[in-house]
Amino acid sequence: MREFAAGAQRAKEVREMALQVTWDSKVCIHSGNCVKTLPQVFRVENGKFVIEPSAADDEKVRATVAACPSKALKINQSA
Numbered sequence: 001m002r003e004f005a006a007g008a009q010r011a012k013e014v015r016e017m018a019l020q021v022t023w024d025s026k027v028c029i030h031s032g033n034c035v036k037t038l039p040q041v042f043r044v045e046n047g048k049f050v051i052e053p054s055a056a057d058d059e060k061v062r063a064t065v066a067a068c069p070s071k072a073l074k075i076n077q078s079a
């Protein structure tokens with residue numbers, strides 16, 4: 001029973017983990033789609049591109065990543 005509880009706890013932690021999004025600066029064509037579509041997640045702060053996936057629903061983050069015209073954005077599947 002204890003093992004089951006530990007497994008259930010791990011599953012809960014996995015579900016609650018935010019997506020991890022990577023960005024390849026060499027591939028980005030700076031179209032601005034991501035920062036316009038989901039500014040709470042994709043924004044420029046002090047001249048640096050910041051990605052905060054936990055600031056929006058996973059579905060919206062995934063859709064914005066999928067719409068990146070250069071494919072500079074990717075979901076880190078191993079996370």
Ligand code: SF4
Nearest residue numbers: 028029031032034068
């Ligand atoms: S949507 Fe993609 S190509 Fe456009 S600015 Fe964002 S990362 Fe760069």
